[in-house]
Amino acid sequence: MLKSPTNIKGFDAITSGGLPAGRTTLVAGDAGAGKTVFALQVLAEGARTYAEPGIFVAFEESAQRIKNNAQTFGWDLDALERENLFFLDAQPDTGLLHSGEFDIEGMLAALEARVSAMGAKRIVFDAIDIILAMMPDIGSVRHQVFRLHSWLLEHELTAVITMKSVRDSLVIPGLQPLDFMQFMVDCALQLNHGIQDGVSQRSLRVCKYRGTAFEENEVPFVIGSSGIEVAFTSNWDYPEIPVSDERLSSGVARLDEMMDGGYFRGASILLTGSPGTAKTTLSGAFAAAGCERGENVLFVSFDSRSDEIVRNLESVSIRLAPHIQSGRLRMQSLRALTSSAETHLLRIRELADEHGATCLVIDPLSALAKSGNVGRAPSVAERMIDWAKAAGMTVMCTSLVDEGGEPMESTPIQVSTIADAWLHLSNVIHAGERNRALSVIKSRGTGHSNQVRELLLSSDGIDLTEVYTSGGEVLMGSMRWAREREEALAKREREARAAQERARLQAETSELEHQIALLQDRLVSKREEESTLHERYEQINEENSKTRAQLHRLRKGKTSRQDEAGDDEQ
Structure with missing residues (x-):
């Protein structure tokens, strides 16, 4: 099936390429669900990105009001209108008394001329239930709807029809439900807008899509500064990012030793612990280390004001103020209950893109799981980490967990399985004293210490003591x-x-x-x-020998000379 891409983030992923080209899509929803924004964005992106001229037929609001309302999205509709967009005001005059059978032939004839003149490829009929409410009976409604559908197929236009719904049923005030329209069109979308625990939530579901696979589950979406963004990701949404062996310092020398040199660049790091275990302090140390390396760092806090964090971290010699002044560090404080988790994800992505961040700190990510976002927080957290890693950022998230002795095997936001490194901070209470401890639960692709170290905070900074055991x-x-x-x-x-x-x-x-x-x-x-005694003995022996010899000669009557001569003869 040929498809017309919408360029709406996430939507083309759930529909495997966009809307059915040359066919009709029905967009139904309750008040404030985003039907008009969706339809207008399809036209604007078609004209701006794909050079496909489009026509917007407005039955409820004037074209000028619709364009004024869309100015915040940055689509520059005025420039597009000069070349590839045309707006038609088709609001019925409710003050007129219609007699006879009402039809849309005149409007279709005018549109046919416009389609031919500008070579239109896309068309939107916004709030068609307004005009159908003027029909005298359900039979007339069916006739006009089928006439419109045939006209769209005849001209091979990629069409979007929007109308109201109540509890998934298409309705016209005072008439029967128009559920038959869902069977007529090739693609049907249901947009929902409700309040959950005081928090606004929007969701989208593809009810049907002929001839192609699509995401059948309900997916959340938000309306941001650039229009609609559907909270859905797939493998082809992110490019293949080369794996880095570069090590980044945690900002704490002994923690780097425990991590065999620090964190990998592009990794996701999860810090868990109960209140007061120094999760924010370690996050601040990581942010400061990133700034000192010359990187841009975004620090998002859901618990404290930025100036309070800067002041508090000064007490442990983590000085963030110079990095804020230099522009390396951007601090942003948000409140989880002010918006949906999807809206917060969109806001964080915008902030990171504006700042050109290569390191991201979210403290705590578990704040997204507060009332109103409980069911969606795990999905948002997972997509946030996937997006950050796809963008080449090193992301550190903290998560609040209940104190329970041994570290839990999972966290409330359920991202512990996809985090590359998981550090757990705890309070050790013994003999009436509370002390902080740190352990590395996992660190993919690198060796790490298995010891539980005492974490010390002082005016000199952060330190981890060597393990001390006794008995x-x-x-x-x-x-x-x-x-x-x-x-x-x-x-x-x-x-x-x-x-x-x-x-x-x-x-x-x-x-x-x-x-x-x-x-x-x-x-x-x-x-x-x-x-000496030996020498003396030798001398005595020698003298004795001489004495004996002399006596022998004297006894024989010989002189010494005669003895000598006799000796010579012999």
């Missing part, structure tokens, strides 16, 4: 200080005793060394005495 128990706060002090005193006592023992041993060693030195001196003296 198999993790101690924090004053109990840790007291136990550390006890261990320090015990250590000093052990060191003192060890020093005394070392001194005693050194003294004994010195005494032994002195004794050894004396013995060595005596040994040397004895060896010298032994050597």
